[in-house]
Every structure is written in structure tokens, then in C-alpha cells.
Amino acid sequence: MVYFKFPFSENICTTDSSSTKKWVSFFSFDGSEILPFEGDIKQISQQEFLKNEINTHFLSFNLNGFEEENQNDYQEKLANVIGFIKQNNLSKLVISRRELLNYNGLKINLTQTFLNLCKSYPNAFVYFFIKEGKCWMGAFSEILGKFNKKNSQFETMSLAGTISVNDNWTKKEIEEQKPVTNFIRNVLGKFSENMEQSETYDHVSGNIKHLRTDFKAQITQENLENIISELHPTPAVCGIPKDLCQNAIEQFEKYPRKLYAGYIKVETEEYIQYFVNLRCAEFFKNAALIYVGGGITAESSVEKEWQETELKAEAILKNVAFT
Numbered sequence: 321m322v323y324f325k326f327p328f329s330e331n332i333c334t335t336d337s338s339s340t341k342k343w344v345s346f347f348s349f350d351g352s353e354i355l356p357f358e359g360d361i362k363q364i365s366q367q368e369f370l371k372n373e374i375n376t377h378f379l380s381f382n383l384n385g386f387e388e389e390n391q392n393d394y395q396e397k398l399a400n401v402i403g404f405i406k407q408n409n410l411s412k413l414v415i416s417r418r419e420l421l422n423y424n425g426l427k428i429n430l431t432q433t434f435l436n437l438c439k440s441y442p443n444a445f446v447y448f449f450i451k452e453g454k455c456w457m458g459a460f461s462e463i464l465g466k467f468n469k470k471n472s473q474f475e476t477m478s479l480a481g482t483i484s485v486n487d488n489w490t491k492k493e494i495e496e497q498k499p500v501t502n503f504i505r506n507v508l509g510k511f512s513e514n515m516e517q518s519e520t521y522d523h524v525s526g527n528i529k530h531l532r533t534d535f536k537a538q539i540t541q542e543n544l545e546n547i548i549s550e551l552h553p554t555p556a557v558c559g560i561p562k563d564l565c566q567n568a569i570e571q572f573e574k575y576p577r578k579l580y581a582g583y584i585k586v587e588t589e590e591y592i593q594y595f596v597n598l599r600c601a602e603f604f605k606n607a608a609l610i611y612v613g614g615g616i617t618a619e620s621s622v623e624k625e626w627q628e629t630e631l632k633a634e635a636i637l638k639n640v641a642f643t
């Protein structure tokens with residue numbers, strides 16, 4: 321089963337298994353895994369959603385033998401990453417870690433946690449699914465693509481750079497967002513002659529904010545999947561050049577990102593939308609892993625980058641409901 325909420329909507333949606341059409345699919349970061357959900361999309365009321373509490377005791381698998389990276393380990397790794405960035409003259413490389421949430425014998429009310437995320441992030445795409453023993457939940461507002469089937473308009477955004485809502489932007493974040501914007505402009509330029517780019521502005525997401533630039537372009541539907549595969553993974557979740565950065569991520573992180581930093585495709589009558597899967601967690605019977613990362617540049621401070629991942633983890637953790 322899958323439940324989700326579109327940005328700026330309060331309606332909870334699910335899929336109705338009477339149809340075999342696949343309107344909702346999750347794509348892993350490295351493209352090796354696709355998790356489709358069969359059925360037409362339908363809305364359900366909050367009462368209906370709350371009828372059966374789903375908690376972590378229902379899940380099939382325990383998380384065993386997981387060793388969490390502590391602040392020191394992570395900062396040491398980032399120091400090596402910065403060396404690699406300088407050596408290869410990279411504008412940025414996005415590195416992540418997994419924060420452990422141990423339930424300490426308690427259980428998590430997943431239905432309530434999903435509702436808390438919906439309330440905390442009205443501008444986000446929020447989802448929750450259990451399938452084949454896997455359980456993930458996430459809430460984020462970055463759009464990889466939104467295609468309007470009626471007028472063939474394609475929208476996307478460059479979203480990067482993170483600070484606490486009350487802080488001021490520094491050169492580091494401004495320089496970190498630029499390669500994302502340039503990358504998107506180059507890709508869209510190959511497929512469209514009329515592209516519009518907005519000013520760069522603040523995008524608030526709970527306790528933090530990002531820099532954001534919007535794009536609109538006229539495209540043809542036949543090119544949609546090509547555009548998505550050229551865009552993904554954008555330098556907001558990977559880096560450029562893509563292949564070198566994807567390899568470096570594998571070397572430095574030493575674990576598969578699975579669905580983190582992948583995307584979710586949702587097709588409705590009017591739109592085909594692709595949401596970037598960040599601020600997400602993988603739930604097990606006894607513990608959960610929160611996936612958090614950040615864009616590292618030659619100017620990064622390893623301590624600030626650690627704090628940034630703490631802030632991002634907090635965005636999920638403060639919404640978790642224990643029963």
C-alpha cells in the first residue's frame with residue numbers, strides 16, 4: 321500500500337488496486353530499482369486513513385548490525401571528500417549518511433507520523449508505503465519535473481544550499497546552487513527553445529531554507545522521459561560530471577542509497593510529476609534509518625556540514641509519533 325499527499329493539498333491519496341495501471345512508481349538513486357504501485361489514484365478521508373493504525377510491529381524485517389557513523393567519522397570522511405573535490409576541480413559533490421533512530425523497544429505509529437509530516441510540510445509531497453516488507457516515508461518539496469499533459473509545459477527547479485531559517489546566505493551556498501541551475505538550463509536548452517528562468521529566491525522547508533530557481537519550458541511529450549533521465553540525478557543530489565560523481569559517492573558512502581535521492585513518478589489525468597525523494601526514512605521493526613546529505617564544495621566546513629545533516633534529520637525526527 322501507498323499513501324501520499326500532493327504539495328499544497330490536504331487530501332490523502334492512495335491507489336485503488338482494481339486497476340493494473342501503474343500511476344505511482346518509486347525510482348532508486350542509481351536507477352537499479354523501480355517500485356511500482358498498481359491501481360488508479362483515489363482520495364480517502366482522514367477518518368478512513370486513521371481507521372487502521374499501522375505501526376512498526378507490522379513490519380517484516382529487523383535492522384541488524386547497523387553501525388552508525390558518528391560526528392568524527394563523518395567529518396573525517398568529509399575532509400577526504402573535500403580533498404577529492406579539489407584534486408578533481410569539482411564544483412560540488414553531494415554526500416550523505418544514515419542517522420539511526422532506535423525505538424528502544426517502543427513502536428512507531430506510522431499513520432500518525434505520516435499525518436504529522438503532512439501538517440508540518442504543506443508545500444511538500446509526502447508519502448508513506450509498505451511493499452514487499454519495505455517501508456519508507458518522506459516529505460520534501462523539490463520537483464524534478466512537472467509535465468502538463470494539456471499544454472505540454474514542463475516545470476522544474478534548481479534547489480540547493482541550506483541554512484537555518486534565521487541565518488543569512490553566504491558565498492558558499494550561493495556558489496553551491498549555481499551548478500544546479502546551470503546544469504538544468506543546459507539540459508532543458510537541448511529540448512526546448514522557449515525556456516523561462518526565474519530569479520533565485522528563498523525556499524523554506526520547516527526549520528531550514530534553500531536557494532531556489534524555477535524553470536518553465538515548452539516540450540513535446542515524447543521527450544519527457546529523456547529529459548527526466550538527463551536531469552536525474554541533478555547536482556542537487558549528486559554532482560557534475562555525473563558519472564565521476566556517482567562513482568565517488570559509491571566509494572565514499574559505502575552503502576547503497578536505495579530510494580534516497582531517487583524520485584517518485586506520479587501520473588494523474590492532468591499531470592505527470594516527478595518528486596525528488598529527500599528528507600526520507602526507511603523503517604524497520606526495531607529501528608529506522610534517516611537518510612540525510614548535503615552538497616560539499618571546496619569551501620565546506622566539515623562541522624557545518626555535519627550540523628546541516630542534523631537539521632535535516634530533525635525535520636523528520638520531530639514528526640515521529642511513538643505509541
Ligand SMILES: C=C(O[C@H]1C=CC=C(C(=O)O)[C@@H]1O)C(=O)O
Nearest residue numbers: 480481482556598612613614615
Ligand atoms: C541532499 C539533500 O539535500 C539537497 C537538496 C537541497 C539542499 C541541499 C544542500 O544544501 O546540500 C542538497 O542539495 C538532502 O536533504 O539529503
